[in-house]
Amino acid sequence: MIQIDELHKSYHMGSNELHVLKGINLDIKEGEFVSIMGSSGSGKSTLLNIIGMLDLADKGSYVLDNVPIKNLSEKKAAVYRNKFLGFIFQSFNLINYKNAAENVALPLYYQGISRKIRKEKSLYYLEKVGLADWAHHLPSELSGGQKQRVAIARALASEPKVLLADEPTGALDTKTSYEVMDFLQSINDEGKTILVVTHEPDIADMTKRIVMLKDGRILEDKKVEQIRASQYV
Amino acid sequence: MFDLDRWREIFQTINKNKLRTLLAGFTVTLGILIFTVLFGMGNGLKNTFYKFFQDDAQNTLFISPGFATKPFKGFKENRRIEFENEDLELIKEKFGDRIEYTTARIYKGVTAKYKSEYGSYNVRAVHPDHQYLEKTIMDKGRYINEYDIRNDARIAVIGRLIEKDLFGRENAVGKFISLNKIIYRVVGVFSDAGGDREERTIYLPVSTTQLIYKNTEVIDQINLSYNMELGASGARRLSSDIERFLKNKHNVAPSDQNGIYIGSVIEDLEQNLAIANVLQLIVTVIGIGTLLAGVIGISNIMVYIVKERTKELGIRKALGATPGSVIGMILQETLIITMLFGYLGIFLGNYILNSMGTKLEDWFITNPNVSQSTIVWATVILIFSGLIAGYIPARRAAKVQPIVALRDE
Numbered sequence: 001m002i003q004i005d006e007l008h009k010s011y012h013m014g015s016n017e018l019h020v021l022k023g024i025n026l027d028i029k030e031g032e033f034v035s036i037m038g039s040s041g042s043g044k045s046t047l048l049n050i051i052g053m054l055d056l057a058d059k060g061s062y063v064l065d066n067v068p069i070k071n072l073s074e075k076k077a078a079v080y081r082n083k084f085l086g087f088i089f090q091s092f093n094l095i096n097y098k099n100a101a102e103n104v105a106l107p108l109y110y111q112g113i114s115r116k117i118r119k120e121k122s123l124y125y126l127e128k129v130g131l132a133d134w135a136h137h138l139p140s141e142l143s144g145g146q147k148q149r150v151a152i153a154r155a156l157a158s159e160p161k162v163l164l165a166d167e168p169t170g171a172l173d174t175k176t177s178y179e180v181m182d183f184l185q186s187i188n189d190e191g192k193t194i195l196v197v198t199h200e201p202d203i204a205d206m207t208k209r210i211v212m213l214k215d216g217r218i219l220e221d222k223k224v225e226q227i228r229a230s231q232y233v
Numbered sequence: 234m235f236d237l238d239r240w241r242e243i244f245q246t247i248n249k250n251k252l253r254t255l256l257a258g259f260t261v262t263l264g265i266l267i268f269t270v271l272f273g274m275g276n277g278l279k280n281t282f283y284k285f286f287q288d289d290a291q292n293t294l295f296i297s298p299g300f301a302t303k304p305f306k307g308f309k310e311n312r313r314i315e316f317e318n319e320d321l322e323l324i325k326e327k328f329g330d331r332i333e334y335t336t337a338r339i340y341k342g343v344t345a346k347y348k349s350e351y352g353s354y355n356v357r358a359v360h361p362d363h364q365y366l367e368k369t370i371m372d373k374g375r376y377i378n379e380y381d382i383r384n385d386a387r388i389a390v391i392g393r394l395i396e397k398d399l400f401g402r403e404n405a406v407g408k409f410i411s412l413n414k415i416i417y418r419v420v421g422v423f424s425d426a427g428g429d430r431e432e433r434t435i436y437l438p439v440s441t442t443q444l445i446y447k448n449t450e451v452i453d454q455i456n457l458s459y460n461m462e463l464g465a466s467g468a469r470r471l472s473s474d475i476e477r478f479l480k481n482k483h484n485v486a487p488s489d490q491n492g493i494y495i496g497s498v499i500e501d502l503e504q505n506l507a508i509a510n511v512l513q514l515i516v517t518v519i520g521i522g523t524l525l526a527g528v529i530g531i532s533n534i535m536v537y538i539v540k541e542r543t544k545e546l547g548i549r550k551a552l553g554a555t556p557g558s559v560i561g562m563i564l565q566e567t568l569i570i571t572m573l574f575g576y577l578g579i580f581l582g583n584y585i586l587n588s589m590g591t592k593l594e595d596w597f598i599t600n601p602n603v604s605q606s607t608i609v610w611a612t613v614i615l616i617f618s619g620l621i622a623g624y625i626p627a628r629r630a631a632k633v634q635p636i637v638a639l640r641d642e
Contacts, residue, residue, distance in 0.1 A: 054551065054635045074631075075555045082553020093548045097249035110553035115238060158553070 001162060001193050002028040002051065007060035009046055020046045022216040023060070028195070030161075033188040033226070035196045035204040038213035045166060047213070048197045052085055052164045053077045065161050082110050086155030090167035092147040094139040100126060100150045101135040107158035125153035129183060145176035152183055156192075163187065163194045169203055175232075181206045182229040202227075243566050253541070257534045257567075258574035261615070264527020265575045268611060269582025269603050271523055275516030277601030282512060293366055294472055295496040296324075296455040296479070305486035314483050314492055317450040318439075323482070324455065324475060331471050332459050334362035337439050337452035343412040345391075345435065347399040354395060356412065356435045358442035366456050367425065369436075374406040374421030381438040388441075389417040392432035393424040412437075415445060472497055524611065528618040532625070535567060539626035547635045556631035563630060567623030568616065575615040579608055 009021040020043045028034055038044045049055035050062065053069060062069045064084055072080065086107075087093075094103045104122035113121070126132050129149035139147055148168060155163055165184070169177035181203060188194050188208075196207060204210050205227045212220040247254045298314035321337050339358035344351055363369070364376045372393055381388055389410060396405040405419045412435065425431035443449055459468050472495050477487065485492030539546075546559055586601045603611075 052551075075557065078550060078553050078555040081551065087551050093544070093551075095545050095548060097246070102245075106549070107552040109238065109242065110549075110555075110558070115241075154552070 001030045001032070001065055002026065002195075003061075003063040004051075005061045007047075007050065007062065008058050009043075009050065009055075010058060020216050021050075021057070024216075024218060026211065026218070026221075028193065030193055031188070031191050033185070033194045033196075033208040034211060035198055035207040035209070036211045036213060037198060037201075037204050038219075039199065041215075042213040043216040044197045044199075044213050048164055048166055048195065051162075051195065052087060053081050078110075082107060082158060084161045086158060086160035086163045088148070088151050088155050088163065088165035088168045090170040092139070092144075092151045092171070094147055094150060094154075096139050099136050099138050100131060100142070100153075103139070103150055104154045104157050107154060111158060121157055122153070125157045126150070128156070129153045143176075144172050145179055148172060148176075148180050149183065152180070152187075156187065161193060163192055165194065165196045167197055167199070169198065169200065177203065178206075178229045178232040182233050185226070185229055239562070239565065243562065243569065246562075246566060247569065253538055254570060257531065257538060257570050258577075260530040260534050261527065261571050261574040261619075262578040262581070264523065264530055265578025265611065265615060266582045266585075268520055268523040268527065269579055269608075270585055272516060272520045272607065273582065273586040273601040273603045274598055275512070275519055276603065277598035279509065279512050279516065280599040280601075281597040282509060292458045292461055292468065293497065294457050294459065294468075294475070295494075296457070296475065297453070297494045297496070298483070299491045299494050301483075301485045301489055301492045303486040303489045305489070306484050308484045314485065316452045316455060318443075318452060319450070320479065320482070321452065321455050324457065324478070327478060328471065328475060331463060331467075332457045334365045335455065335457040336360035336363040336366055338363070338454040338456060339439060339442050339446075339451075340453050341442065341446070343435065345395065345399060346411040347405075347408065350399040350401070352395070352398050354392075354433055354435050356437055356442070358437045358439045360439055363436065363456070366458055367427075367431075369423045369425055372422045372424050373404065374419070376421055376423070377436060377438050382440045385441045385444045386438055387415070387417045388420045388438065390421040390423060390436040391419055392434050393422055394429060394432040395435065396422045398433075468497065520607075520611075524614060524618075527615075528622060531567075531571060531619060532622040535563075535622045536626045539563065539630045543630065543633055546630045547633060550633075551635040559631040560624070560627040563627035564620060564623045567619050567627075571615055571619030571622075572612075575612060575619075579611065583608075 004024055004026040007021055007024040008019075011018045011020060024043075024047060036044045036047060046055065050057050051064075053072065056072075064080075067080070067084075069080070095106070098106070101119070101122045104125055105118040108118040108121055123132060123135060126135050129152055131146060131149055131153070134142060134146060134150075139150070142150065148171075152168075163184075168184070169180055172180060177200075184194055184196070185206065194207075196203070198204055205224060206229050207224070208226050209221070209223050211218060296316075298316050301308070301312045301314060302310055304310045316337075318337070321335060325332070325335055336359050339356075341356040341358065343354055343356050345354050357363070359377065360382065361377050361379060364371075369376065374390070376390055377388070380386070389412065391405060391410070399405070399410070400408065405422055408419050409416050410419050411417075417437070423432075423436075425434075439452065443451070459471050463471060476493055476495050479485075479493045480487055480489070483492065546554075549559065550556075583603065586603065589598075589601055
């Protein structure tokens with residue numbers, strides 16, 4: 001699903017050059033549940049942004065679902081993001097004046113899907129995350145865990161190939177974190193490829209593969225025995 | 234543009250962010266309101282100006298005798314020059330092809346009396362043509378005619394306000410009025426755009442006045458109007474021809490500036506046009522200035538709005554919004570706000586102008602208004618500026634990288 005070869009990325013800060021990614025090789029198959037770990041500054045967020053087409057690599061190749069991601073125009077990047085990727089953010093990033101259902105329907109709006117189907121789909125995915133009754137509530141009326149579930153529903157609504165989660169539990173307490181992980185596990189069980197960036201070992205242990213980054217290089221890449229989150233919920 | 238979903242999306246955004254919308258809208262409304270009101274007042278000033286100069290015909294020459302200040306042909310200096318009927322006749326004869334109306338004027342002051350009412354008024358003894366030169370409007374009866382002149386008829390044409398002063402509610406036409414104890418029959422009542430002073434004037438036939446006052450041929454002034462076809466340069470030539478002719482006849486040195494005065498509205502006309510142009514310029518500058526201030530206001534508020542929405546736009550981009558759709562969304566929103574609130578501003582501005590009406594006439598503002606075409610133009614400029622005001626921040630917003638927008642502060 002994702003093939004990354006010798007990926008380099010540096011940032012220019014005035015005259016200084018910050019080499020963030022120093023040759024990353026990563027191959028993720030369909031249906032995998034991967035966590036990218038590392039201390040802050042290890043380059044994990046940069047890697048996720050490049051995978052998410054939110055940022056561009058300097059060198060190396062990146063192929064997503066057999067489509068080489070290279071020299072993308074802004075418009076094309078937007079279309080690919082919409083088609084291939086679902087995002088989950090640490091701070092949820094829901095639009096505060098839209099209710100839960102409208103937030104979930106937003107990626108569908110950008111796919112040009114009709115209003116009626118948008119409505120149906122958004123309700124379907126809200127039900128899937130257990131928030132059907134909250135469809136008409138504004139984000140400000142939801143708890144942190146509920147907001148992240150709405151965000152997951154929104155990420156799922158466009159039926160992406162890959163789900164990208166940047167510290168999805170970073171703003172949540174342990175119990176809620178496990179609930180969210182439980183969701184992600186069940187989505188993965190259905191075959192969805194998921195990539196999670198985290199610095200919490202217990203969260204990483206709930207995925208199936210851990211990629212350790214350090215100073216822009218992969219330190220370790222191992223398959224792990226998945227710990228089911230459901231036993232804590 | 235006509236995508237129903239897009240409209241829904243935009244109306245939701247506008248609706249759910251009322252404060253923001255009102256803030257932006259208020260700027261637009263205020264800008265257009267001030268523009269309309271100031272522009273309308275400027276037009277009112279212009280109207281007053283034009284009204285002042287509508288009083289007399291614009292192609293008139295006023296010829297008056299003065300004092301000869303230089304000795305000439307054996308005549309001494311400091312002579313008083315006098316015009317007589319002959320002068321008028323000779324001018325008519327010599328320059329008849331270039332002039333249309335001529336009249337003499339003799340100025341007197343009288344005490345007028347009707348029954349127990351009396352008052353002091355100015356008298357102008359004139360020829361029938363005077364009506365056209367002064368643009369006198371007959372309310373009732375008739376003006377002085379050639380028959381009156383030939384027969385030294387004791388008739389008077391009185392101003393509307395004199396009828397009001399002396400006759401009260403009676404109809405003055407046909408009644409007899411005493412002017413300095415001589416009885417005249419009132420044959421007409423007139424009104425004049427020149428104001429109260431003009432409407433408290435009495436017109437008498439030249440011949441009658443000359444007969445009654447010492448039986449002379451003397452006249453105080455000659456007024457004439459030239460053919461419009463002459464144009465400004467032709468009129469100037471006519472004026473100097475008449476001046477040369479009269480100076481020669483009355484033995485005034487050609488270089489003497491004080492012997493004969495010819496006043497004309499040629500210069501006035503040009504001056505008036507110049508003043509009108511200056512007024513127009515002022516009005517235009519005010520208009521452009523206020524409109525510009527409005528545009529800057531809109532731009533500022535749009536920049537602020539886009540900045541406030543950076544995160545939202547970043548989310549939209551992460552979810553698949555193309556830069557084009559982000560720009561389109563902001564532009565359409567700006568357009569709706571500017572048009573809606575701009576229209577409100579025009580409406581309010583017109584309402585204020587209309588309610589002012591005649592209240593500001595003491596401050597030289599008559600009938601303040603903004604023409605339909607100006608409103609259309611203002612609206613077009615508004616829409617256009619709304620587009621520009623929205624486009625620049627929208628383009629910047631569309632360029633914002635989603636990661637930058639989504640970075641947690």
